[in-house]
Amino acid sequence: MRLSRYFLPVLKETPSEAQIVSHRLMLRAGMIKQASAGIYSWLPLGFKVLRKLENIVHEEQMRAGHIPMLMPTLQSADLWRESGRYDDYGEEMLRIRDRQGRDMLYGPTNEELITDIFRAHVGSYKDLPLTLYHIQWKFRDEIRPRFGVMRGREFLMKDGYNFDVSKEAALHAYNRHLVTYLRTYERMGLQAIPMRADSGPIGGDDTHEFLVLADTGESEVFYDSEITDLKFGDRKVDFDSVEECQAVLDEFTSRYARTDETHDPAIFEQIPEERRRVARGIEVGQIFYFGTKYSEAMGATVQTPDGKSVPVHMGSHGIGVSRLVGAIIEASHDDKGIIWPEGVTPFHVGIVNLKQGDAEADAACEALYQSVTALGLDPLYDDRNERAGGKFATMDLIGLPWRITVGPRGLKNGVVELTCRRTGVSEELPPEQAVEKLAQIYAPFRGTMVG
Secondary structure: EHHOOOOOOOOOOOOOOOOOOOHHHHHHHHOEEEEEEEEEEOOOOHHHHHHHHHHHHHHHHHHOOOOOOOOOOOEEHHHHHHOOOOOOOOOOEEEEEEOOOEEEOOOOOOOOHHHHHHHHHHEHHOOEEEEEEEEEEEOOOOOOOOOHEEEOOOOEEEEEEEEEOHHHHHHHHHHHHEEEEEHHHHOOOOOOOEEEEEOHOOOEEEEEEEEOOOOOOOOEEEHHHHHHHHHOOOOOOOOOOHHHHHHHHHHHHOOEEEEEOOOOHHHOOOOOOOHHHEEEEEEEEEEEEEEOOHHHHHHOOOEEEOOOOEOOOOEEEEEEEHHHHHHHHOOOOOEEOOOOOOOOOOOOHHHHHHHOOOOOOOOOOOHHHHHHHHHHOOOEEOOOOOOOOHHHHHHHOOOOEEEEEOHHHHHHEEEEEEEEEEOOOOOEEEEHHHHOOOOOOOHHHHHOOOO
């Protein structure tokens, strides 16, 4: 993409309504525009990042054998009355009535709808285990929407639902989801710590939230510092293996890590003082096992081998995809702007032409653009007739992890400048070597190249 043809409405001034870093930078970098309180239009740059995250989520869900689908945003109130949650959910649920006078709602979550789909089509234990998921827009009518996409009313969410014949099988699905989430967040350049949490209106006794540590987090968290040394890395896990998935859960949840809702000071004080940490965290996902809460209420049963009809055991698993964009910025920025991790950057490299209109500089930038594109990478070429300082400021603000700077002086010596956004370190290289280095840098991220 050439910046002269792209829609990137960057702002020089910080909007007064933006209270936290991610909200300020997303508005300034032209990623979003508020449509109404807590509801945003995703402009091209923001939309590219959103799609990158969505692709990673899809890849990791399907790697685990989970099956994608799509449910509607509007749901019948009758299903929620069956489960008993229609009146209990509270004013966060946007209730509406269609022209036929039927009570409807804009879905804040999908336990009822997926249970209705299941009971209509599955009746035998032979069809289990089954995990279905989708990535869909949700709406919760927050009383005070704030912090941009971090606490908005409309948000993009991956929600998955497992159906199993027994509690043991459902807990394996729970463990499997924990593994997929660890992989997902690390691919996004995040460390998301699984913490024992409260189930809230979803229900159930077994639940973990995944929190990214950040000063602006809405939750107070208490944890053993040893947990921040754990990395999932590129290890291979057999998702059908109960033992392997259980071992990962044990490894990542055996140390103390809890939100303020489930914090136990007595247990926390047993941790050596030098390892006790109190911080703020941003919730980016949650997994639940809630047994037969919905299947019993809604008649979602299967026949067992001995002919008995039993309610299925269920769990649900959510990742806040749009919320993740803000969380990544909160965890990765400086005073100049965003710093995207390589796995989720909207463009892989920015190409800055210091002297637009100079024949040699223009030709070198064009050749670089074509070479980078031929690698399967997505460059953003700043071909505007602007001063160099403005071009650098834009690149720093939007946070591309790498920049190639091309100018007449360097070209006389046969070099361009390759700069790392995170460290600020630059090196002069011949153009072909700069392209080769980019190929090496992005080799581990081949799955997230396009988006």
